[in-house]
Amino acid sequence: MIIVMRAGARQEQVDHVCERVREMGLQDHPIVGTDLTVVAVIGDENKVDGGVIEQLPGVDRVMRVMAKYKMAALAAKDGRRSEIEIAPGVSFGGTLVPVIAGPCSVESAEHILACAQAVKASGAHALRGGAFKPRTNPYAFQGHGEEGLKMLAAAREATGLPIVTEVLTPSEVGLVSEYADCLQIGTRNAQNFKLLQACGQQPKPVLYKRGMAMTIEEYLQAAEYILAAGNPNVILCERGIRTFEDHTRNTLSLSAVPELHQRTHLPVVIDPSHGTGHARLVPDMARAAMAAGADGLAIEMHPDPEHAMTDGAQSITPEALTDLIVSLARVAAAVDRTCGAEREVV
Amino acid sequence: MIIVMRAGARQEQVDHVCERVREMGLQDHPIVGTDLTVVAVIGDENKVDGGVIEQLPGVDRVMRVMAKYKMAALAAKDGRRSEIEIAPGVSFGGTLVPVIAGPCSVESAEHILACAQAVKASGAHALRGGAFKPRTNPYAFQGHGEEGLKMLAAAREATGLPIVTEVLTPSEVGLVSEYADCLQIGTRNAQNFKLLQACGQQPKPVLYKRGMAMTIEEYLQAAEYILAAGNPNVILCERGIRTFEDHTRNTLSLSAVPELHQRTHLPVVIDPSHGTGHARLVPDMARAAMAAGADGLAIEMHPDPEHAMTDGAQSITPEALTDLIVSLARVAAAVDRTCGAEREVV
Amino acid sequence: MIIVMRAGARQEQVDHVCERVREMGLQDHPIVGTDLTVVAVIGDENKVDGGVIEQLPGVDRVMRVMAKYKMAALAAKDGRRSEIEIAPGVSFGGTLVPVIAGPCSVESAEHILACAQAVKASGAHALRGGAFKPRTNPYAFQGHGEEGLKMLAAAREATGLPIVTEVLTPSEVGLVSEYADCLQIGTRNAQNFKLLQACGQQPKPVLYKRGMAMTIEEYLQAAEYILAAGNPNVILCERGIRTFEDHTRNTLSLSAVPELHQRTHLPVVIDPSHGTGHARLVPDMARAAMAAGADGLAIEMHPDPEHAMTDGAQSITPEALTDLIVSLARVAAAVDRTCGAEREVV
């Protein structure tokens, strides 16, 4: 931690700061510059509330130098990337870049089965679908709950695809964990720390979406909740951040991919569907994500977007998904990855 | 709902859109303009997923015209403002503008008692303090839990101040509701819909903070969750939004006060402590909030900010709070409100 | 400047960094911490491109500790505020909080004269009006140019009000400077450095609006262009920043007022008209600005907003302005300022 004193701070103010630092069990190291003095603090800065020091007389500001996450840090694995398997042959962080596809909501048993078959046929690797839906509008469809989970399980049975589905609240984690191959934590719950802890205490991998207003630093700190609770299998997912842009529902920040790769060993998935909100932008952004080095893709698909119960605007059709995976496989090859199952890449 | 067709959309595309509208049980009304055609939709647009229509061939975009919230709307009370009482004499939405003050966290029984006495002495009207703390960093202090609630209750006993405290998860709502006079839902849980519903099913008023990335429209829709679950006593709270600005922790958007007053009957509180993140900015922003028409203020105070366990940087001292309330009373008088208890206003 | 090395950086990397620092004529001061090493740099960091050092092997990041502006800094005037006069009795930064009011555009000689008379009658202190208009839409009305300046001068003649008007390009600075009492630089030109320099080389005060995407630090650095070019009379103006919020045209960031007051000696004006974009929000936000400590207000007024050529949505009527100034005077008194001319404040 570096404490920057104001230009013109008095010696006694510097002394008071140094005293407080020592009182916290850390070591102070003042450096007198030409214009101002800074106090370098040696020791574990996670023990200190920098904000408190910022209020001391004569202090201009406090700058942290250590990351607040440890288990998520790349250094925790000596620079090696984690590879996280959600089902045999479907792992994130390796050469294969799996595609998770499916509808926003599980609408009915027939519907999710048809979706699963389309996903399977397209060459994608996992099925997504919501049984519990967080809806902005309280009067909108909220999902089929446990019935929806059963429908997902039946679709898995029929196709062999692993299923990824969202959990909304700690008390439902056990239930969802029984059915799902991978739990999803959505953007609106990205700082629901009780939910993160609960997901950290069950055995299934977690697809953990970035909050739409979280910095990368905050995101990794929050991921640490899951890791610290005992679950090492966290898959990160960038799905768009909130900005002034209005041509998309969110701004998909693809630089999160290389940035996260330089900071953490956890794999990074991109969701171009929520990240743009418009089906017409999904294919280009999916290809861009692949080229940026993403370790997986999450794509909304619906057999009949016109009649989807939720998120029709951002769902692509089964045909579009099939075409997309062909083109993704080509881009994957260009960056030394693979995508698509048993397919010839031209 | 207004459906805007692309310039050059074909007649059959317009017809298809109209058909889909009728299929949804609504009435279509196409208008042919000089450059393009729009289809006005008559009926309850909350039944329709506009995004789906946006994907139909020839459609440029869909614009909603109805608000998605009903119970929160000003019209639901024929334009009259709600006045919400959290304890006898402490109500939000009337002439008095109550100040909720106190530390970020309940640190110990003695600590919260001392805080309560300082709050009382300053002329503020309610005591805040967190027993359950949502912390960005998993290794940071998470609050004393039920013990903290008991300490708060003892402080109420001693001073007569009503207590406002945060609840983090649905399963703890019952517990917090037993102790608190008013439950608080924090910004990180602003779209934790399960929590909103649980708070809607208990009898105490709710101080519901705006999510740091929520639009006003989304905020009111989410408030509707609490109302729709049966609790009419929702107090809104603007506490800063996330923007590119870096001199503050968040950007306090005071225009939310008049905007909300023009849309909803619910009272609006301002939190200048989280809204800026710096004690040095709190007094000016508290006065600005008062002049903007806020119905209450929530201010972090700590007897010894240098040694606060959490949020010391944004906590003001008891002395500063006392001075602030004197000046707030003057500003209140200038806008025909009152603030402070038994005080002479110059 | 503080150079933070990555955890695990090798000694030779630290040495290389130190060498580069010395090569730049600065003094290096490495500090070995428990987890990582930082190198404090002693000397004028404005000589160094921190970004370059950030690229050196083993460097994590570089943190500046000195402000990049000197003449604008509060310290440059030993903590005293500047008071900037645009006409006898109309100065910004003192006890009086002047109101600059008027239409967005000068529409005709009669129109601006009527505006000036309404502004005068309301108790406001200066007349604003655009002769050169920067319009987002190339096909929109662009202002009357020099003719407009003459109309403004005639309105000044008739009412005694000083005039504030915008300049768009360096080659027109001389012309505008001849007519205006105060030049305005708009938000879209806030980083048009050639224009800033040209305004710094003429004698009239400058009302310099913050760019809608500039941080406070960048804003003060850019203000330094005007100061450094020789003009000490810079009046800052917050007029809203660009955020995700959509209920207003911009988000008026009132915390800029106390923040700027803590960093610079220059006065700070608030423009609630552009800052919200809606006349219905202007009065509350003007009062909030006053309570926040603003040194002036800039308000759009139009005798007939329904027929304004530009910005009708955010213009208030003469009657509303008159009422507003009465209420502003009351808020001003509550914060030990004054507003309004020759008026009894209740």
Place this chain on the structure above:
Amino acid sequence: MIIVMRAGARQEQVDHVCERVREMGLQDHPIVGTDLTVVAVIGDENKVDGGVIEQLPGVDRVMRVMAKYKMAALAAKDGRRSEIEIAPGVSFGGTLVPVIAGPCSVESAEHILACAQAVKASGAHALRGGAFKPRTNPYAFQGHGEEGLKMLAAAREATGLPIVTEVLTPSEVGLVSEYADCLQIGTRNAQNFKLLQACGQQPKPVLYKRGMAMTIEEYLQAAEYILAAGNPNVILCERGIRTFEDHTRNTLSLSAVPELHQRTHLPVVIDPSHGTGHARLVPDMARAAMAAGADGLAIEMHPDPEHAMTDGAQSITPEALTDLIVSLARVAAAVDRTCGAEREVV
């Protein structure tokens, strides 16, 4: 234009709105819905200031339906993309995706020549370099001016690479136009409309960067200034927008590529250097841009980033550029484009 009346607006208010619409020479078309009334306006809505109507009694809001740009619209070219040539064989908008590379600033004649040779050797297609530099800090290096232009011309002479260089102010447009093959308008001047017009009145193509706080709609409207002034050769360039993210200097919004392609016929270049601000993120984001469908790339390269006079942090080395172009060519092939000169693509 659609005028949405408030729920409960009175008939006389609707009538007044309709009257005002007719007074503006447009046709009104009121539609009475179940909850509220909307008035569709038929005719050229560019003639109307929607904001004015928004202030009429009983009006809730006004929604535009027509784009404000015409010459830039895809429809203006019947859906065909423009191909804009800056030198023989170097055109944007065709199958080839040219790379513009070079240093931020022209530092000396030798320096820019060495850069040009490195750019040539890497397989890139054009040389960039600033002779006039807009610097946030008034005390920073501002470029060599006309001398710099001459150095660029000499580098072109030696290598055959066309040159792209920035112009800052209308009075220098003629000068820069004499030397450059393509003028660049930077992000800070993106709404400097006088400069846009001046660039529209000279014959060279213009690389026009998006303002860091402009929406896509505003960007295209502003591009229209250049087109309307007579220059059809506008190349758009996304270079990052300002958001709350702090791991990058800006947030590179790649969805701008497909979005712009769906709205305009103008080619779209991506600048991953300014778009991230960190050399370590440039290669991944350049590849992502290629996969997203970009029509060109602008990349900062410096032979010795450690000693660059400006923007060293985001400049890659000649070796990195050479490697990048090899990988870009592979990604280009995967999306049916080409990149790099006379190179075998594996």
